[in-house]
Amino acid sequence: MDPWGLSPVSPKTVLFSQDDISPNFSDKRSMNELIYRLKNDPSYINQVEPIRKVRLTDLPTNIQERLISQGANKHSVFTLDNRRLYAAKEAGIKSMPSVWATKSDLKSINLNNRFTTQTGGKGIKGRC
Template identity: 35%
Template sequence: MLLVGGLALLKAIDDGWTAWDAFQATRTLADPQASVEEQRAAAANLALTAALEAAEPDDLLPVGLPRDDLVRLGLVGSVRDAGDGIKNIARIDPWKVRFSQDSISYHFKDKALGTIDDLAEKLRSGKINPTDVPPIRITEIDGKLFTLDNRRLEAFRRAGIEIPFRWATPEELAREQWKFTTINEGSTIIVRGQP
């Protein structure tokens, strides 16, 4: 009797684990706030769930072992970690992010980007894909989001397009602490050299 109860428990754990992971992956795919990385991992999780559950021979037995779940988690972790260009990058409404500086130059240091208005126009017209622009780095201070990359933020605001972002590292924040010169909590910024 104890053996039958143990086998039933293993089967319930196996089926429950799979159902819970599928439910969470579906929620992630439906979440508009989920990052590209999270959505790709969720899609991989659902695809692997279907494939591994279909191929699992122990479904015919009264006991289930979570081998497929362990393999799936390992593969999803690989998808999640793949590609430095995707990891920890998401998009945000540029009006939800504040400026760290009180003023910026109208011209980018990278001459290929030109001016703030040049980049904004290329974004609006589709000549530049937002994902081709390096993500801005943001941090949260007292519940407010601030960027270390003020010119790009201004260009995306002018273009009216969501901006790619990632969280700034502690090293970046320490190295660029000098940028926090805003005198109005980052709500506006002065653009120097603008015609």
């Protein structure tokens, strides 16, 4: 186990927390640029900030119930970093760095606003 808490995860096993994503990161970089770079150099994923994951069971009860009603199961794992997960999935990355979200991460996020998925996290749409 990595002393920093990093663990590799298959992007296929992590679900999205939102129903749509912006095509750009907060620093104005394009998500398509990241997808292109990952397709051409899959090892670049190790230079990308790890995604933060959260277990369904670590979420508030109202969010758990909503996600379960959409088809998620009690063992589901969701990301708080939807664009990076989307880019990795689109690029065909088999394994990517991840960390478990901390209690302070979860407290600092309005989880009701973050968990907007309507598909139990199975899919996500890009905004234009």
